[in-house]
Amino acid sequence: MSSKTLERIAPWVTTLILVLLWWLVIVVFDVKAYILPTPGETIQALYQYRYPLMTNGLSTLTTTVIGFAIAVVFGLGLGIVVGSSRLAYCAVYPVIVAFNSVPKAALVPILVVWFGLGFVPAVITAFMLSFFPVVANVALAFSTIEPELTELMRSLGGSRRDMIVKIGIPRSLPYFFASLKIAITLSFVGSVIAEIIGGNTGIGNVMLVASSNFNMPLVFAALVVVGGLGIGMYALFDLWERRFTSWSVRDVASTTTGGG
C-alpha cells in the first residue's frame, strides 16, 4: 500500500479503533444502556428516530447558519474598521475582548426572558459565540499590512478605500476563511447550548428530552447528528478556503530557485 493511501485512510482507522474501544468498555465493564449505549444501539436509535432527528437537525442547522451569517457580515465589517483605524481599535477592541470572555451560556436565560423560548435566543447565542474569531482575524490581517505598502499607496495618491479594496480585503481572505471554519463550529455550539437551556425545538432540545427519559441511545444518536453537521460545514468551508485563497498555499514543487 502506498504511503499516500495510508495517509488517506489513517483518520478512518483511528475512528474505527475509537468506536471499537467504546464498544469494548461496555462489554468488559458490563455498562447498562441507560448509562452508555453501544455503537449498535446508537445506530439503531438513529434509524428508529430518523424523522424527529432529521427535522430537529434541520432546525438546528438553520439556526446555526443564520447566526453564523449575521456573525460573518458583522465580524467582517467590524474587523475592517477595527483593523484599519488605530482609534477604532483602541476604542472597540478591548470591549470586544471583554465581551468574548463572558460565558455565553450564562446569557441564554436573559435572552429567553427578552425574546421567549425557541428560535431567536438560539440565533443570538450562535451569533455571539461565532463573531469574535471573524473580527479578530480580519482585524489582524488589516493591522499587519506592511508599512511600506501603506507608504506606496499613499505616494500613488490612493484613498483609504483603495487601500481596503486593493490591499486589505484580498490580503485578509486567508485569515477570513480560517476564521470561518472556527466560527461555524462555535456557531453550532451556540445554537445547541441555547436549545438545551431555552429551546423548544432542535437537536439540543431532543437531547434534553431524551436524557430526562433515560433514552441514552437517542442522546447519542443526536450527538452523532450534530457532530456530522459540524464536520460537514467545516469541510464545506475548508473546500471553499482552498478555492479562494490558493495563492496563500505554496506549492514547493513549482518554486523557481536561484538566478537573481
Place this chain on the structure above:
Amino acid sequence: MSFIEIRNVDLRYGSSASGTLAVSGASLDIELGEFVALVGPSGCGKSTLLKLIAGLVKPSAGQVRVSGREVTEPLKTVGMAFQNATLLPWRTIRDNIMLPLEIAEPHRRTLKQDREKNRAKVDALLEKVGLTGFAERMPWQLSGGMQQRAQLCRALIHEPSILLLDEPFAALDTFTREDLWSVLQDLWLFRKCTIVLVTHELREAVYLAQTVHVMSSRPGRLIKNRSVEIARPRTLETTFEPAFVDVVHELRQAISEGKTP
C-alpha cells in the same frame, strides 16, 4: 534652482520637543535627472529623508521643495521601492506591476481603454530587467532577486519623475546584488529620471550614483558630498579600479568621522 531642494530640515518623531530627532539641519540639492546616493551608518535618518522628499512625513522645521513648489502632501510623481519586495502575493507579476496604474491619476481613469498599451509597457519593462516570460508567474515562484527586479518595474510603470529607492538590494546575496546594479544603471541611462538611492553599501553608492551624500549618525546631518566622475556604463570591472576604490575609501573615512562616539 534645483529640482529637489531640501533646506535646513529638522525632523522630530513624536509631537513634543522631547521626541527623537531623526534628521537635523539637512540641506541638499538634487538636479533633474540626477542619480544621487545617500549613505551613512544605520539609523541615521536616511530613509526618513526619502519620506520627506516623497511628502509622506512633514518636516518639523525647514522646507522641502520639488520643482519649485513646497511639498505639503504626498507627491504623486514618485516611484518607490523597498528592501522587502512587498509584491502582493495574490497577484501575478504582471498585475503587481500594474498596481500603480490602477491607483495613480491620470492612469486610473484610462485603465480600460489603455489595456493593450499597458500590457506592452509591462512587457517592455520586464524585458529591460531580464524577466521576460515571468509576467504570469506568482511572486512566490520568483527568487528574491527576481522579486526585486519586478519591484523596480512596479516603481517605474507610471513613469514617475522621481524614483526613491530604500535599500532595495540590501537583502540580496552579493552576486545577485551586483547583477542588479547594472540593471538599475541601464534603467536610469534609459529613462533618465531622478533617482535617490538610500544604501549602506558604499560600493553600490559609488557604482550607481553621480553624487554620493554622506550622513552622520543620529540625528542625521549631511556631512559630505562627493561627486563620482567615473565614466558610464560602469561595470563590475570598474569597481576594482584605483579611482573607484579611492572614492569608496574616502567615503568610508567620512562615515567613521561622522559617528558620534
